[in-house]
Structures are given as structure tokens and as C-alpha cells.
Amino acid sequence: MLLALLGFTLVVQLRSNDGDHGLASARQEDLVRILSDLEAQDARLLADIQNLEATRQQLSSGVQGREAALAEATRRSEELGLLAGTVPGRGPGLEILLDRVKASAVLNAVQELRGARGEVMQLNGSNGAAVRVVASSYFVDASGGGIIADGVHLTGPFRLLVIGQPETMRTALQIPGGVVASVQKDGGSVTMDSRSLVEVTAVRKAAALQYARPVS
Known part of the structure; x- marks a missing residue:
């Protein structure tokens, strides 16, 4: 959802700038500045997306890793309990x-x-x-x-x-x-x-x- 929201914000910003008829009469220096600002904003959004994706993967793998470790430990404990005769x-x-x-x-x-x-x-x-x-x-x-x-x-x-x-x-x-x-x-x-x-x-x-x- 966060990725979709960031992408939607970027598209709206670009369309807003594209639809601004004042750009046609803007000076070259202003156009360069606007383009530079858009590129910087795009880079920030891409960095945010990458950070969010990395965080999601870490959280996902961490939870799965802990759950898998817990499930394996439980299974081994039950098997050892059966062998030792401590559980029915x-x-x-x-x-x-x-x-x-x-x-x-x-x-x-x-x-x-x-x-x-x-x-x-x-x-x-x-x-x-x-x-x-x-x-x-x-x-x-x-x-x-x-x-x-x-x-x-x-x-x-x-x-x-x-x-x-x-x-x-x-x-x-x-x-x-x-x-x-x-x-x-x-x-x-x-x-x-x-x-x-x-x-x-x-x-x-x-x-x-x-x-x-x-x-x-």
C-alpha cells in the first residue's frame, strides 16, 4: 500500500507539472531547476521504496525464521519427549x-x-x-x-x-x-x-x- 501511494504521488506530481502551461514561457534556467527538483524528488521516492522493500523483506524473513525455528524446536521437543517417555x-x-x-x-x-x-x-x-x-x-x-x-x-x-x-x-x-x-x-x-x-x-x-x- 505504501509503494502504491508513493507511486501515485509521483504520477500526480508529474501530471501536474506537465499540465502547467506556464512552463512553455518559463526561462531555460527555471526549466533546468524544475527538472532538477523533479529528479531529486524521484530519487528520494525510489530510495524510500527500496528502504520499505528491504524492511518488509527483513520483517518477513525474521518472522518466518522465528516461526520456523519455534516449530522445529517444538517438533524436536515432542519427539524427544516420546522417546524419553515423558509425554503420552x-x-x-x-x-x-x-x-x-x-x-x-x-x-x-x-x-x-x-x-x-x-x-x-x-x-x-x-x-x-x-x-x-x-x-x-x-x-x-x-x-x-x-x-x-x-x-x-x-x-x-x-x-x-x-x-x-x-x-x-x-x-x-x-x-x-x-x-x-x-x-x-x-x-x-x-x-x-x-x-x-x-x-x-x-x-x-x-x-x-x-x-x-x-x-x-
């Missing part, structure tokens, strides 16, 4: 029921799912306890039955929720000699259901690092 997750995946299994079978299932690009996992016990499975998760058999997962006692059967590509993960668990075959050989069972929406609600508290620092 949702997406397509599998709901897996593990019955009459030991901690080693749960660990094998988790590792196989990670290899099949399972992204977010949660292990539920029939006693109502739930654990968000992350890179540091561990599973051991509990005395008296059930397992200990990250310090939480879970009783079977266990329900493992995992977000990822359902068919890829299902195939990984069903390979010959894999998780399903091993569990069945030991007298347990594995039931898998593909879901268009799996909701992982268990979260963990963010751990404060004491020694590690990023490399600058």
Missing part, C-alpha cells in the same frame, strides 16, 4: 497379550519390536500397574509370580501396547524361532491385535543428568 503418545500399532510368560519373554518381545521400528511402548499388568517402556527399561522375574519392570511389580497376563507399523511388527514377532514360537514352546501364549489407534498414557519423570553435557 498415540498412533497406529499393536495390542499384544502375553500370558504365562517370564521376564525374559517380555524383554525379547520389546527388543524385537524395537528392531521392527516400534516407537512408543507401554506394559500393563493385570494388577492395574503400568510402565512406560524406554531405552533404559529392565525386566526381571518377581518372587511369588509376575515380573518387576523398572521397579514396578506387574502380574500377568501382560498387555503390551506399541505404536508403529502394525504388520511390520506382527511379522517380526512371528518369524520362525522368534518371540511367538519361543513363548508357545514354553507353554505361554501371545495374542496380537492391530489397532488404528493405540494410546500410550503412562509417562515417566524426566531424569536430571548429573555428568553428561552436550558437545558444543
Whole structure:
């Protein structure tokens, strides 16, 4: 709008001068002065236009740059939160029921799912306890039955929720000699259901690092 207004002002000024019949009888010195004034005004208007254009570009790129940086930071924060287990997750995946299994079978299932690009996992016990499975998760058999997962006692059967590509993960668990075959050989069972929406609600508290620092 500013550019249009400046251009309109210049055109009106030129037409006004062109329409002034007094110029026909003006002296040469006066004509030279008028022409010089118009050229100076034109130069000032062009400079104003260039400055306004440069300011517009700077403001535009600055806003876009800040917005892009903020969007990227938000996306990375959400991804890291999902990996660290500090935020809930949702997406397509599998709901897996593990019955009459030991901690080693749960660990094998988790590792196989990670290899099949399972992204977010949660292990539920029939006693109502739930654990968000992350890179540091561990599973051991509990005395008296059930397992200990990250310090939480879970009783079977266990329900493992995992977000990822359902068919890829299902195939990984069903390979010959894999998780399903091993569990069945030991007298347990594995039931898998593909879901268009799996909701992982268990979260963990963010751990404060004491020694590690990023490399600058």
C-alpha cells in the first residue's frame, strides 16, 4: 500500500507539472531547476521504496525464521519427549497379550519390536500397574509370580501396547524361532491385535543428568 501511494504521488506530481502551461514561457534556467527538483524528488521516492522493500523483506524473513525455528524446536521437543517417555503418545500399532510368560519373554518381545521400528511402548499388568517402556527399561522375574519392570511389580497376563507399523511388527514377532514360537514352546501364549489407534498414557519423570553435557 505504501509503494502504491508513493507511486501515485509521483504520477500526480508529474501530471501536474506537465499540465502547467506556464512552463512553455518559463526561462531555460527555471526549466533546468524544475527538472532538477523533479529528479531529486524521484530519487528520494525510489530510495524510500527500496528502504520499505528491504524492511518488509527483513520483517518477513525474521518472522518466518522465528516461526520456523519455534516449530522445529517444538517438533524436536515432542519427539524427544516420546522417546524419553515423558509425554503420552498415540498412533497406529499393536495390542499384544502375553500370558504365562517370564521376564525374559517380555524383554525379547520389546527388543524385537524395537528392531521392527516400534516407537512408543507401554506394559500393563493385570494388577492395574503400568510402565512406560524406554531405552533404559529392565525386566526381571518377581518372587511369588509376575515380573518387576523398572521397579514396578506387574502380574500377568501382560498387555503390551506399541505404536508403529502394525504388520511390520506382527511379522517380526512371528518369524520362525522368534518371540511367538519361543513363548508357545514354553507353554505361554501371545495374542496380537492391530489397532488404528493405540494410546500410550503412562509417562515417566524426566531424569536430571548429573555428568553428561552436550558437545558444543
